Amino acid sequence: MPTVMTPSAAVAAHRCKHCGGILLHADLRHRPVSFMDAALAHHLRRACCTPLLPAPPPTTASPTSTSPAAAPAADGAARWLDFEPPLAALLRAQQVEAALALLARGEGTHGLSLDAPLCGGATLLHLAARTDSVPLVDATYSAAAATRGSQDCVHRNTPGGRTPLHEAAAHGARQAAAALIARGGEALALALDWEGCTPAELARRHGDRALGGVLAEAAARAAGGASGGGGEAGEGEGEGEGALSEEELKVESQWRRAELKSRRRLALKIEGRESLRAAHILRQIWTVAECKWVLEQTLDAAAMEGWQACLSCPASLLHVSLRPPFASTASLPQAKRHENHSTFDIALWRAPAAFEFARTSLVSTIIPAMSRVFDIPLEKLVLREAFVIRYSPQTQASLGVHRDGTLLSCNILLNQPSDFEGGGTCFSWPIEVHASDGQTWRERGEWCTTADYEGSSGASGGGSGDKTHWAVHGRQGDCVIHCGQIPHGAGTVTKGVRFVLVAFVDELVMAEETPHERRSALRSRASSAVSTPADDAPPEWLLAPSAAEPPEEAASIPGASARRCISFGALDLPTVVAPERKLRYRDVSIKRLPQAPS
Numbered sequence: 392m393p394t395v396m397t398p399s400a401a402v403a404a405h406r407c408k409h410c411g412g413i414l415l416h417a418d419l420r421h422r423p424v425s426f427m428d429a430a431l432a433h434h435l436r437r438a439c440c441t442p443l444l445p446a447p448p449p450t451t452a453s454p455t456s457t458s459p460a461a462a463p464a465a466d467g468a469a470r471w472l473d474f475e476p477p478l479a480a481l482l483r484a485q486q487v488e489a490a491l492a493l494l495a496r497g498e499g500t501h502g503l504s505l506d507a508p509l510c511g512g513a514t515l516l517h518l519a520a521r522t523d524s525v526p527l528v529d530a531t532y533s534a535a536a537a538t539r540g541s542q543d544c545v546h547r548n549t550p551g552g553r554t555p556l557h558e559a560a561a562h563g564a565r566q567a568a569a570a571l572i573a574r575g576g577e578a579l580a581l582a583l584d585w586e587g588c589t590p591a592e593l594a595r596r597h598g599d600r601a602l603g604g605v606l607a608e609a610a611a612r613a614a615g616g617a618s619g620g621g622g623e624a625g626e627g628e629g630e631g632e633g634a635l636s637e638e639e640l641k642v643e644s645q646w647r648r649a650e651l652k653s654r655r656r657l658a659l660k661i662e663g664r665e666s667l668r669a670a671h672i673l674r675q676i677w678t679v680a681e682c683k684w685v686l687e688q689t690l691d692a693a694a695m696e697g698w699q700a701c702l703s704c705p706a707s708l709l710h711v712s713l714r715p716p717f718a719s720t721a722s723l724p725q726a727k728r729h730e731n732h733s734t735f736d737i738a739l740w741r742a743p744a745a746f747e748f749a750r751t752s753l754v755s756t757i758i759p760a761m762s763r764v765f766d767i768p769l770e771k772l773v774l775r776e777a778f779v780i781r782y783s784p785q786t787q788a789s790l791g792v793h794r795d796g797t798l799l800s801c802n803i804l805l806n807q808p809s810d811f812e813g814g815g816t817c818f819s820w821p822i823e824v825h826a827s828d829g830q831t832w833r834e835r836g837e838w839c840t841t842a843d844y845e846g847s848s849g850a851s852g853g854g855s856g857d858k859t860h861w862a863v864h865g866r867q868g869d870c871v872i873h874c875g876q877i878p879h880g881a882g883t884v885t886k887g888v889r890f891v892l893v894a895f896v897d898e899l900v901m902a903e904e905t906p907h908e909r910r911s912a913l914r915s916r917a918s919s920a921v922s923t924p925a926d927d928a929p930p931e932w933l934l935a936p937s938a939a940e941p942p943e944e945a946a947s948i949p950g951a952s953a954r955r956c957i958s959f960g961a962l963d964l965p966t967v968v969a970p971e972r973k974l975r976y977r978d979v980s981i982k983r984l985p986q987a988p989s
């Protein structure tokens with residue numbers, strides 16, 4: 392069991408509510424766990440200093456809207472990156488000893504229900520299952536079962552349909568898998584995730600054939616007991632098909648990678664999806680007071696971190712734990728600016744309270760609205776990231792036409808339209824814009840489809856034929872939602888500053904074939920293939936479909952491939968640093984938008 396943070400440990404940040412100090416896992420690398428524990432205790436005891444973070448905003452919101460006051464109650468303790476409690480951060484970093492110590496003390500969760508979904512939808516039990524520590528699985532299980540008063544927690548799925556046993560299998564955590572089965576029974580081995588994979592399947596895919604065999608046997612026994620033989624998991628897992636050879640496993644994993652890639656491409660295709668062609672404005676999603684508060688929080692974070700702050704930037708590591716309280720944020724070191732960035736923004740998780748508020752609002756209101764207007768089942772929509780952009784003539788004045796890396800996007804104007812000139816979310820062709828006022832969608836739950844296109848500021852001169860972009864100008868607190876695959880950008884701000892909060896939302900697409908069907912197809916294709924592929928090269932027929940396609944831009948960007956893969960299947964996002972802004976786009980700066988007409 393490691394006693395120090397390894398370089399591969401998740402980089403996570405923690406901002407103390409009392410002193411505003413930031414404690415990064417990065418700072419704790421190569422230090423003993425006891426150091427982290429001491430750091431935590433120091434802050435949890437409020438030994439650090441006086442409060443720096445401002446109080447929540449005045450609440451003038453309508454009763455049904457989310458407001459910071461409605462956000463999970465502050466518990467006087469620390470909040471971690473993505474609002475996961477310290478216990479989750481420790482589990483993600485495989486810090487078993489420290490996690491057990493926190494659990495034993497009843498600390499580390501800070502009021503969060505032990506089976507509440509964390510970032511990406513996993514629960515603490517999912518995370519504990521990965522560690523392969525039986526005491527940790529048992530402790531987490533007991534705590535979670537006590538919260539729910541039932542054994543439901545072992546069945547709980549992440550959005551990708553993975554149970555804790557799937558997680559254990561995918562991480563080769565044999566002891567944890569056994570502990571989970573002991574608690575929840577062998578029927579757990581029958582569960583299928585959204586890819587149609589049983590835990591046994593995942594174990595084999597991740598190279599643990601022994602665990603795969605054990606789980607397949609458990610599944611076969613459970614299927615036999617449940618249905619008199621041959622349940623779903625029995626197929627392909629039981630005796631009939633036999634275990635895969637090394638070569639078959641290799642081919643299958645190559646196939647899966649190619650399939651994930653093409654599925655992702657497919658998921659971003661919008662041909663024939665009429666509902667995605669219109670943009671929508673949710674009027675007054677946030678009140679003026681809420682917008683001001685979110686902006687203040689963001690500016691506060693930006694004053695400490697700098698815009699475009701990035702954890703790989705050495706300057707951001709200067710904010711270490713156990714630092715004495717600072718009197719003024721002005722004295723803090725600024726994160727170094729990255730040159731050649733196309734945007735000027737800050738990841739919202741750097742302003743934790745604002746992020747918590749925005750995430751609640753996104754999940755409870757905006758994403759359901761997206762589901763309705765774009766006709767996509769709610770359970771398929773996942774929030775990928777949120778950040779605030781600052782546009783001004785002196786820094787970044789506009790954003791070139793691009794497609795986002797996700798299917799859906801939204802943006803909320805945080806300051807007043809009178810604070811700047813120009814701006815607006817611009818589209819390359821005229822699109823229908825539907826607006827709904829707060830009352831309509833809040834109280835009647837209806838989507839009003841009144842066309843309310845607020846303006847089409849085109850290129851200067853000429854008639855409508857000369858227009859080169861069509862701008863939607865929201866008011867402060869309005870949320871513009873649209874398909875991120877429609878070419879769009881941000882109009883030039885010619886005066887003042889425009890602040891928008893942007894969030895990206897993905898639609899999850901399930902595999903059409905079950906692994907069993909896939910394997911049968913692979914085998915029949917392989918047996919009919921004329922030539923034998925070279926040892927280390929995937930068979931030609933396997934690569935042919937994707938090789939014909941142009942390489943995806945993201946593939947050449949460090950860090951981007953991980954993001955691409957997590958769109959499907961394993962949905963529990965690791966606690967990753969928000970990538971640099973330019974990684975968010977598929978087509979970066981196809982062209983700049985023209986200046987707004989004077």
Ligand SMILES: O=C(O)CCC(=O)C(=O)O
Nearest residue numbers: 802815816880881891893
């Ligand atoms: O600023 C805007 O209105 C649009 C921003 C945008 O498209 C993006 O950040 O991807």
Ligand SMILES: [Fe+2]
Nearest residue numbers: 794795800879
């Ligand atoms: Fe965009």
